[in-house]
Amino acid sequence: MIRIEKLHKSYPIGKDSLHVLKGIDLHIKEGEFVSIMGSSGSGKSTLLNIVGLLDVHDEGNYYLNGQLIKDLNEKKAAILRNKFLGFVFQSFNLISYKTALENVALPLYYKGMNRKERLKVALEYLDQVGLKDWANHLPNELSGGQKQRVAIARALVTKPKVVLADEPTGALDSTTTDSVMDLLKDINDQGMTVFVITHEEEVAEQTKRIVRLKDGVITSDELTKAAKAV
Amino acid sequence: MFDLDRWREIFQSINKNRLRSILSGFTVAFAILLFTLLFGIVSGLSNSFKDAFADDAQNMMVVRVWKTSKPFKGLQTGRRIQLRNADYDYVKEEYESKIQYQTARIYKSVSIKYKNKADNYRLRAVHPDHQFLEKTIIDEGRYLNEKDLRDKSKVLVIGRLVKQDLFGEKPALNKRVNLNGSSFLVIGIFSDDGGDNEERQVYMPVTTAQMMYGNNDYISQINLGYNPNLSLDAAIAFGNKMERDLRSKMNIHPDDQSALSVRNMAEANKGVGQFMFVLYLIVIFVGSGTLVAGIIGISNIMIFVIKERTKEFGIRKALGAKPASIVGMVVQESVLITTIAGYIGLSLGTFILAQIGDALEDYFIKDPSVSPGIVIGATITLILAGLIAGYVPAKKAANIKPIVALRAD
Numbered sequence: 001m002i003r004i005e006k007l008h009k010s011y012p013i014g015k016d017s018l019h020v021l022k023g024i025d026l027h028i029k030e031g032e033f034v035s036i037m038g039s040s041g042s043g044k045s046t047l048l049n050i051v052g053l054l055d056v057h058d059e060g061n062y063y064l065n066g067q068l069i070k071d072l073n074e075k076k077a078a079i080l081r082n083k084f085l086g087f088v089f090q091s092f093n094l095i096s097y098k099t100a101l102e103n104v105a106l107p108l109y110y111k112g113m114n115r116k117e118r119l120k121v122a123l124e125y126l127d128q129v130g131l132k133d134w135a136n137h138l139p140n141e142l143s144g145g146q147k148q149r150v151a152i153a154r155a156l157v158t159k160p161k162v163v164l165a166d167e168p169t170g171a172l173d174s175t176t177t178d179s180v181m182d183l184l185k186d187i188n189d190q191g192m193t194v195f196v197i198t199h200e201e202e203v204a205e206q207t208k209r210i211v212r213l214k215d216g217v218i219t220s221d222e223l224t225k226a227a228k229a230v
Numbered sequence: 231m232f233d234l235d236r237w238r239e240i241f242q243s244i245n246k247n248r249l250r251s252i253l254s255g256f257t258v259a260f261a262i263l264l265f266t267l268l269f270g271i272v273s274g275l276s277n278s279f280k281d282a283f284a285d286d287a288q289n290m291m292v293v294r295v296w297k298t299s300k301p302f303k304g305l306q307t308g309r310r311i312q313l314r315n316a317d318y319d320y321v322k323e324e325y326e327s328k329i330q331y332q333t334a335r336i337y338k339s340v341s342i343k344y345k346n347k348a349d350n351y352r353l354r355a356v357h358p359d360h361q362f363l364e365k366t367i368i369d370e371g372r373y374l375n376e377k378d379l380r381d382k383s384k385v386l387v388i389g390r391l392v393k394q395d396l397f398g399e400k401p402a403l404n405k406r407v408n409l410n411g412s413s414f415l416v417i418g419i420f421s422d423d424g425g426d427n428e429e430r431q432v433y434m435p436v437t438t439a440q441m442m443y444g445n446n447d448y449i450s451q452i453n454l455g456y457n458p459n460l461s462l463d464a465a466i467a468f469g470n471k472m473e474r475d476l477r478s479k480m481n482i483h484p485d486d487q488s489a490l491s492v493r494n495m496a497e498a499n500k501g502v503g504q505f506m507f508v509l510y511l512i513v514i515f516v517g518s519g520t521l522v523a524g525i526i527g528i529s530n531i532m533i534f535v536i537k538e539r540t541k542e543f544g545i546r547k548a549l550g551a552k553p554a555s556i557v558g559m560v561v562q563e564s565v566l567i568t569t570i571a572g573y574i575g576l577s578l579g580t581f582i583l584a585q586i587g588d589a590l591e592d593y594f595i596k597d598p599s600v601s602p603g604i605v606i607g608a609t610i611t612l613i614l615a616g617l618i619a620g621y622v623p624a625k626k627a628a629n630i631k632p633i634v635a636l637r638a639d
Contacts (some may be wrong), residue, residue, distance in 0.1 A: 055631060074547070081548060081549070081550050082550020095542055097247065106549055107549040108548070
């Protein structure tokens with residue numbers, strides 16, 4: 001599903017440049033539940049952004065669903081994101097003036113689905129995350145955990161191949177963290193590839209494969225107990 | 231292409247961000263309102279000027295004489311100049327092609343009596359063309375004609391107020407009145423837009439007056455209307471030439487303004503025309519300034535709005551929005567707001583102008599209004615401005631990498 005070969009990425013900082021990713025090789029198969037661990041500055045967010053087509057790499061190859069990602073313009077990137085990827089962000093990134101239902105339906109709008117159908121589909125997904133009764137509430141009327149569930153429903157609504165979650169529990173307390181992780185596990189159980197970035201050990205342990213990143217290189221890549229248990 | 235979903239997105243965005251939308255709309259509405267009022271008031275001024283000359287024909291020229299103030303060819307100053315029928319005929323023959331109407335005028339004061347009522351009135355003895363030069367409106371009967379002049383008929387055309395004074399509500403037409411001891415037939419009653427004084431006049435044939443007053447060929451002045459096909463400049467040249475010719479014919483110093491002068495409406499018209507031209511230039515300048523201020527206002531607000539929405543655009547892009555859809559959304563929203571606001575400003579402006587109507591006539595503003603062309607042009611300018619004001623920053627925002635846009639706050 002995701003194949004990365006010798007990926008490099010640097011950011012210019014004044015005259016110098018900061019070499020963030022120093023040759024990453026990573027292969028994630030369909031249906032995997034992977035977490036990327038690392039302290040801040042390890043390059044894990046950069047990796048996710050490149051995988052999510054939100055940013056571009058400098059060197060190396062990136063294949064998404066077998067397709068080489070190279071010289072994408074914004075329009076093509078937008079189409080690929082809409083088709084293959086679902087995002088869950090640490091800060092939720094819901095649109096504040098849209099209701100939960102409208103937020104979930106938004107990716108379907110960009111897919112070109114008509115209004116009636118997309119609201120119906122969006123409601124099904126909200127139901128799946130247990131927020132059907134909150135469909136017509138604005139984000140600021142929801143708790144953090146609820147917002148993240150809305151965001152997850154939004155990520156799922158287009159039936160993406162991969163769900164990318166950037167510190168999905170970073171802004172949540174432990175109880176809601178568990179419920180969000182349970183939700184991600186359910187999604188994975190349904191066969192979707194889930195790619196989580198975190199710095200929390202407990203969160204990573206709930207995934208099936210942990211990739212540890214340090215200073216732009218992969219230091220370890222192993223399956224977790226959870227995976228071995230299956 | 232009509233896209234209901236796109237419109238829904240836009241209306242939601244406008245509706246959920248009311249303050250922002252109202253602010254940007256207000257700028258546009260206010261600019262158009264000022265623009266409309268400005269043009270309206272100037273058109274009101276222009277109307278007043280046009281009306282100021284409405285009493286008499288706009289193409290009128292008047293030849294008047296007094297006493298000489300400069301010696302010429304051995305003739306002394308203080309010589310009294312008298313116009314005669316011969317001068318009238320000379321003008322008529324010499325400039326026939328340049329003249330539309332021509333009349334002599336003799337001024338007298340007369341006493342008119344009907345039954346037991348009598349009063350003094352001002353008399354003008356004239357030719358039939360006088361009716362058109364003075365814009366006399368015949369209410370009853372008829373005006374003087376050529377036959378009256380040939381026959382030196384003792385007939386009068388009396389003003390509406392003269393009739394009211396002497397006859398009250400009773401009919402005056404075809405009644406005989408006593409004018410300075412002679413019996414005259416009332417053949418017409420007239421009114422005039424020039425006011426009460428004009429309507430206290432009586433008109434009689436110029437020939438009749440010459441017979442009555444000394445049986446001579448004197449006339450007080452010559453009024454004529456130049457051929458309306460002449461340009462203003464040609465009419466002014468004609469007036470100047472006639473003035474020179476008459477002075478030379480009557481042995482008057484060429485520059486003796488107080489002996490004989492030609493008052494030419496063409497000169498006044500040209501002056502007013504130039505004045506209005508300058509006024510319109512000023513208005514176009516100020517009006518454009520207002521529009522530019524409006525345009526800058528929209529641009530500022532759009533830049534701010536787009537900055538504020540950068541993160542939202544980042545989210546939308548992460549969810550699969552193409553840059554074009556974001557630019558389109560912003561531009562459509564901007565154009566919609568400017569159009570509606572422009573329309574509001576325009577309606578408000580025309581409404582206010584209609585309310586003003588003739589209320590400011592004392593300030594020389596009469597019936598102010600704006601031509602639809604100017605206002606539509608101004609609105610289109612603002613819509614285009616809204617389009618550009620939305621497009622440039624939106625294009626920039628849409629091309630920001632989503633990761634950067636998402637980081638924005």
